[in-house]
Amino acid sequence: MKKSSFVWYPNTQMKEWDSFGEIKSAKGVWLTDSKGKKMIDAVASMWCNVWGHSNPELVKAIINQSKKLQHSSMFNLTNEPAESLGESLVKISPGMHRVFYSDNGSSAMEIAIKIALQYWKNIGEKNKTKIATVENGYHGDTFGAMSVGYVPEFFGKFRKQLFSTVQFSVPNKYRIPKGFTFLDYQNYCLDKIEKRFSKNNDIAAFIMESGAQVAGGVIIYPKDFQKKISQLCKKYHVLFVLDEIATGFGRLGSMIQYEEQKSIPDIVAYGKMLTGGYLTMAATLTSKKVYDSFLGDFNDWKHLFHGHTYTGNPIAAAIANQNIKMYQRNKLIKKIQKTSKVFEEFYQEISEIGVVGDIRHKGMLMGIELVTNKDRKTPIHPKKSINKIFFEEGRKQGIYLRTLGNIVMLVPPLAISENELELLLNRTIQTIKATIPKII
Incomplete structure (x- = not known):
């Protein structure tokens, strides 16, 4: 000890x-x-x-890349492992177009929040400023992540410092309110979301973990619950943002959990298993619609003001590339x-x-x-x-x-x-x- x-x-x-x-x-x-x-x-x-x-293959990937390039900034520069990884992530992620790298899951979600809020400003919709979330979700320990993933037991001491969100219930089969069947309660939760979406045109994004709440108590979503939320987001022009940091890459039995859930998002975050668990790295992916809203002349100030020292670190990217190859070669999902x-x-x-x-x-x-x-x-x-x-x-x-x-x-x-x-x-x-x- x-x-x-x-x-x-x-x-x-x-x-x-x-x-x-x-x-x-x-x-x-x-x-x-x-x-x-x-x-x-x-x-x-x-x-x-x-x-x-x-694992010898992952260790070898670290060693080989560390001999060539350990780290190089992605501010106006790039590196081959990061570029290759970006291409691979887009290929395996239906509906996604671009990749923004960060160091950890909390940061990936902070980036997702910033992108979602700025998207509406970039296209001239200044009224959409609120974030909708689900109760007892978890997205990390930084202030933005705590705000959208507020677990009272973890973050109650910081409540006054967090920005407000619009929260909705998630149906938990073990704890169904009196007077409801499980199906009734699912519909009740969905009705609550739709009523709020239709009431005011102020919701910028709906943020939730994909497939299940993990740190919130391992709450597995009922069939089609996530899909129906995604449909409501499209109907009421709300960006759908998914956190697959803990639930993607096979944890729930599918490589891309939102694909299984039939709920393609506008923004998705990956982390944890991205490098096989060997180095810290995360990624925030967006659709073409979202990415294109950040394009313009420099003086339009539409670009994303965000960056990390170790964004796209070549050693982390190299091991992530090897990790994805191993998923495919070894048919890990099956x-x-x-x-x-x-x-x-x-x-x-x-x-x-x-x-x-x-x-x-x-x-x-x-x-x-x-x-x-x-x-x-x-x-x-x-x-x-x-x-x-x-x-x-x-x-x-x-x-x-x-x-x-x-x-x-x-x-x-x-x-x-x-x-x-x-x-x-x-x-x-x-x-x-x-x-x-x-x-x-």
């Missing part, structure tokens, strides 16, 4: 921890700490790892669709655990909601950090787990084998059972 006097760790109450496990090496789905103990990486190093750790069925085999065993209220799963993502009373669906809220409880017990069982509130999340590397996934699920079951005396 590593005791640090200098590092401030993310999303951590530092007073709770005396020391932190130091990872010395990793291979495949396994992390190895300084004591030689191995753990399955059940969170894919914060939802981004695709092929497992120390493999994910097959492997993900292993989760289904464990539904009953998990649901029979006394504290498990609901299981939500799609592709290579599972959320297990823990409750104190199955009939009342009362969320578990122990006095001690539930994340710390599960981390410590998971480490004993040989898995690296993180929870989000009362949700145990399984987000393994996408290329995990069926045998490894079975092992992960069995160890997760043992972990949940072992924590019961500590969380109730």
Whole structure:
């Protein structure tokens, strides 16, 4: 265990921890700490790892590119890996035309917000200034991202500093309001959106995660819900902006999640798995209509005033290019669709655990909601950090787990084998059972 006097760790109450496990090496789905103990990486190093750790092809891509060009600004210059990646991303993203690079998912969403708001100004529609979002969505930890992805538990202390948004409910099958069927509640949510769209012509963009809310509790959208929102956006001339940072590139079982959802956006953001989880990089893609609105004479001031030091970093772009080639060559999406069925085999065993209220799963993502009373669906809220409880017990069982509130999340590397996934699920079951005396 590593005791640090200098590092401030993310999303951590530092007073709770005396020391932190130091990872010395990793291979495949396994992390190895300084004591030689191995753990399955059940969170894919914060939802981004695709092929497992120390993949030789990705490591080689880093080495080869680092010998030629480590970094060069994209302010008035370009580099071949970034250009090649842009072409590949447009090819696999229906309806998209141009790519704007950034360093991380929060930044990619900040860029999406800026583009969406400026688009309407560029075409002379000054009344469209509001952003619509869904409740409990998550798009990152910067101020713009917090505003459009407001999770009260995370960001309540900053509420007064965030810009206001128009928020709508997302139908959660586990928590349906009294008097509604699930279908009724879906229609109710959609009706609310349409009524607001038709009331005032002031909504610039509707922003949502594509396919599911991840950090908001692993809420899988019902069939056609996202598609119908996209249709409402087109009907009422609202830009449709999708966040595929955590849900695209195979996490939910399809390469481009909005393609499966039949809901082509005006703007989409990618990140996390873009480089296979090896280097930080993100991308914001737009349609031709949106891109063209930024064209004009210099003194028209229509261009996008945004840029990052490491925009289009050639090493990150080179590994992203190799990563996309590997998806195609190894038919990873088909493999994910097959492997993900292993989760289904464990539904009953998990649901029979006394504290498990609901299981939500799609592709290579599972959320297990823990409750104190199955009939009342009362969320578990122990006095001690539930994340710390599960981390410590998971480490004993040989898995690296993180929870989000009362949700145990399984987000393994996408290329995990069926045998490894079975092992992960069995160890997760043992972990949940072992924590019961500590969380109730």
